[in-house]
Amino acid sequence: MTDPQGLDTGVVADWLAQQSPDAVSGPFDARLITGGKSNLTYFVTDGTHDYVVRRPPLGHVLATAHDMAREYRVMAALAPTDVPVPRMVALCEDVEVIGAPFYVMERVDGTPYARASQLEELGEQRTREITGRMVDTLVALHSVDHREVGLGEFGRPDGYIGRQVSRWKKQLAASTSRELPGMDELVAYLDANVPESGDGTIVHGDFRLDNLLVDDADQVTAVLDWEMSTLGDPLSDVALMLAYQQLGETVPAGAAVVTDAPLAPGYLGRDEIIERYAAGSGRDVSDIGFHLSLAFFKLAVILEGIHFRHSQGQTVGTGFDGIGDMIVPLIDAGRAASR
Incomplete structure (x- = not known):
């Protein structure tokens, strides 16, 4: 072989x-x-x-x-x-x-549900249960005492959001070679409106349904893809999950979106997800607007990096065509969330 x-x-x-x-x-x-x-x-x-x-x-x-x-x-x-x-x-x-x-x-058994068609085969009720457990899994992650599990030095929660803005600006500079309309305005908003740091928790950094494995009993068997994990503001995970949820409605029709699973009937709506997370975690989620703008900015930078590597012939696998066309709609969504 x-x-x-x-x-x-x-x-x-x-x-x-x-x-x-x-x-x-x-x-x-x-x-x-x-x-x-x-x-x-x-x-x-x-x-x-x-x-x-x-x-x-x-x-x-x-x-x-x-x-x-x-x-x-x-x-x-x-x-x-x-x-x-x-x-x-x-x-x-x-x-x-x-x-x-x-x-x-x-290897852990389970399915990473990335497509709405996969969830549609399960039906609305099972989809609702799976997405509810997705939120509950995020609550469980944010309830872990990072010091007790040996991750006390895994990151610096104080000033996390400000550093995120700076970090992703640097990532953008290293991953693009073209003009991106609206990006300067989005970056200016983020720079000028960094909120106070919340209580620090372990954050996944890329939390969405297709980064989870779900078994045939609709239980979450594993959370995967921890490359962006650190200690920081837990609302950043919530906002990124919501940004992925809006992704299918944001990018051009026919674009190869990372996931369109949230379009499946039964998938918890945005307000339901926020309410379930708030109830389970006991956290104030009223500042979600800024976090959502930052989440769209992150997605734009991530996909721009993928587009850059693909344009250089340095990607492996399929599904990269059209990613470059998704960036400006994400920038627009980030600017809209800021309002």
Whole structure:
């Protein structure tokens, strides 16, 4: 079987056997798990053990944006909590092994619901239950005491929102080579209206339904894709989840949106999600407007980075065509949320 681009299965198998001889019983077969537009994710098996391997994307990689050790550390720390995460197996920070850092985790059964058509097959009631559990999972994450699980130094909650604005401005500068109408106005609004920092929690940084695995009993079995995780304002996670919910109505018709799952009948509405989160967490969510503007800004920058890498021929997989056309509508949505 031919190795997928970006992963030498023989090297990974040899390295993992050195870390834990019982973890490997034969040669690895691997395939790229489609749908990932950022870090590359592979299913790997030797016929006895089923693993998932994560590594940064090929080519243009922003500093700190694809931190394998960070993902590994937060999931390992959350293992004893109520937040469902895969069991971590091993972390390799030596770029000489496969050309980039990577980590190995156990494969977890479940479906990442990214498309409305997937949820429509389940029906409205099950979709409603699944999205309710999505919100409850976010509440559970934000209730974890980061100090008790060894993540006291995982980030700096004070000033988090201001640093987010600065960070994503830098990401934008590193990931675009074209004029983006309305972006200067959106950035100016964010710069001028940074709210006071709320109580710090672990934040996922990219929380949405297709970053969760859901089993046949409609239970959340794992939260994945922790590359943006840190300590910060929990409302940033809520706002980004809501921005993804609005995404299908924001971008041009026919665009290859990251997810259109929120368009499925039964998916909790925006107000229902806010109310359920507020009730479960006990937090004040009245300042959600600024956070939503920042969320659209983040999405615009993330997709602009993907568009940039795709234009340079440095993406792996399909579904990248048309992403560049989605950026300005996201900027417009961020400006609208600010009003």
